[in-house]
Amino acid sequence: MNGERPRVFLVLPIVFILSSAAGFIYSVDPYGNNLLPVCLFRELTGLLCPGCGSLRAAHELLHGNIASALRLNPLFLLVVLPFGLWLAALWFSSELKGRAMVFPAIRPIYIYIAAVVTALFTIARNIF
């Protein structure tokens, strides 16, 4: 019953991947090169998808420009990024305790709310 040891072989590569991704987003200028992927939905339809601008928002956030990050994608900055960071913190803390991550149950109503908010945000950002 060795349930107490953290899975180092899993934690270290993920720490490496996440930190190098952050370093890449920090260092690559998203406004003028071919290194970053483009949004296929925007390329094909010309409309903004709900995630458009989140990479640029992350770039601006890493440079400390919260206002421009908020302007680029408020849904990412206020909802998705905190949720993702909380998920990552939950996973790392449970791994370091040597336990499987027990994901808190999400009631279906919250998922419907998330879908409606995303849809409204997408419509609003394409109109205004």
Add this chain to the structure above:
Amino acid sequence: MFCQKCGFRIIGDANFCPSCGSQLHTYKGATFTEPPQQPENQAPEIVPTAPEPAAPALDIPDYLSQAAIITVVSFFCCNFIAFIVGLISVLFASSSRSRRDAGDFQSAADAANTAKILFYIALALFILGIVAAGLTGLFRFPFMNHHHVFRNVI
């Protein structure tokens, strides 16, 4: 396998969680098999290991954390379709969780199976989208609009 109540990782066969003491159910794939009834006078700790080759008994994988992660990452990478599929996968996974907590193990296993399939579809769409978006970014396909291409970076 893991304890479904407290998440304690359990190596080998056990009928009760050594951490919180709750009874462990055994799932093989997506089908739920009732745990064998203990005789009244037998202590649970001295249950002999089964002589049959120990097929890895899977805990019920409801894929909620995987589905949540692929949904968040798809949103960040502008993968609209993978995001929607991931969100539906989260829906099935959470309904599996609530059915399991209500004791309806068979339908929980069914919902978990659907969540698993949707998770893998979202993962495939995500990888496909990343490859396609990366290639588009690198080569700027001729049928794309070039004048606003840098504004389209995710």
